[in-house]
Amino acid sequence: MKHLISPLDLSVTELDEILTLAEEIIEEPKKYSNVCNGKKIATLFYEPSTRTRLSFEAAMLNLGGSVLGFSSADSSSASKGESVADTIRVISSYADICAMRHPKEGAPQVAANYSSIPVINAGDGGHNHPTQTLTDLLTIKNLKGRLDTLTVGFCGDLKFGRTVHSLINALVRYENINFVLISPEELKIPDYLRKEVIEENHIPYKEVKVLDQVMPELDILYMTRVQKERFFNEEDYIRLKDSFILDGKKMELAKEDMLVMHPLPRVNEIATEVDKDKRAVYFKQAEYGVYVRMALIMKLLEVAGC
Structure with missing residues (x-):
């Protein structure tokens, strides 16, 4: 069993x-x-x-x-x-x-x-969240045709997001994977995940605090909610939250075949205008x-x- x-x-x-x-x-x-x-x-x-x-x-x-x-x-x-x-x-x-x-x-x-x-x-x-990971892998495989040779950007809550942790654990086993980790300082991925999973598997990665600057290089953008309740004060949240809202203007910077994924539920981190973009696959992801x-x-x- x-x-x-x-x-x-x-x-x-x-x-x-x-x-x-x-x-x-x-x-x-x-x-x-x-x-x-x-x-x-x-x-x-x-x-x-x-x-x-x-x-x-x-x-x-x-x-x-x-x-x-x-x-x-x-x-x-x-x-x-x-x-x-x-x-x-x-x-x-x-x-x-x-x-x-x-x-x-x-x-x-x-x-x-x-x-x-x-x-x-x-x-x-x-x-x-292993079955969300299976869902994510199926979405990538079915829509991109492969699970290797990908640059995957994770954006938002990378510290507490179990879907992010699970998908990183799965993707490190495929060839030519690169990670771009996009988050505020307060919500960076846990040290154990960086050291014991990403670095020990020799996966190239970088950590940034602004989404716009890395959009052109991504094959997959995996969005998550920046959680207001995780910040120590209101000022930090207000200062950072707009950097992690995906809208039509940011989508203009992306590759024509980049996929936007999200485990849902969405709050305001993806503007509804993005739903019309063929690269937005989060509802198809839920179906998968x-x-x-x-x-x-x-x-x-x-x-x-x-």
Whole structure:
């Protein structure tokens, strides 16, 4: 039995298999409409989610399976003090596979330690979000045609953004990857990620504080929200926030085939005028999340058709 807690739980070969299967699902969705008939997924979401929870549920329903679970800790026995370990022991009797989101880093790993069904980490604190990473990789592979030889810019909250951390961990395993890290000083990537992941894998990178100056060199721009609540004072936020709002003027500086990605939800970091630009693929990215989760569920359940 295999779990998915971190993007590193999957080898490059396994990643490629899942992405290839997801692309096959995109081409022939009806072919896979009954492969999980009789199977159930439990979605255990201890914190709010729209896209991730609903895409897991849509994925299983598209495969012919069914769904059970809860959408907040308040609606579960966690509100009574039940531990993650006890919850997963019980859920293992009800479902065939589980997707868990939890505000505490490491909680899905605890669940995996006690589970008799596959556990998928659907986001744990600021740590990992491996299925968003699969979604991001599928978006890049399907729209750019490759996962190597890319200059990827990450912009916004690089310190607390689990989607950023997970995608960096995944991309360092491909050839000719370059990173451009665009953030205020207060939200730079954690030291461990810079030293133990980027530098130890000899990935070229640079850190900048202004988006405009690096736009022309990017193949991918991965936007995230600059979080006002992370700043120590209002003045610093006001001083820096406009440097990280993507608008039509900044898009004029970019390559004609650059992709703009965002894990969503968006607040104001991408102006709505950018939505009309063919390079803005964040809503397509959300759609791909269903297909890649369908492929992942199939792989972890080892159902026919994989």
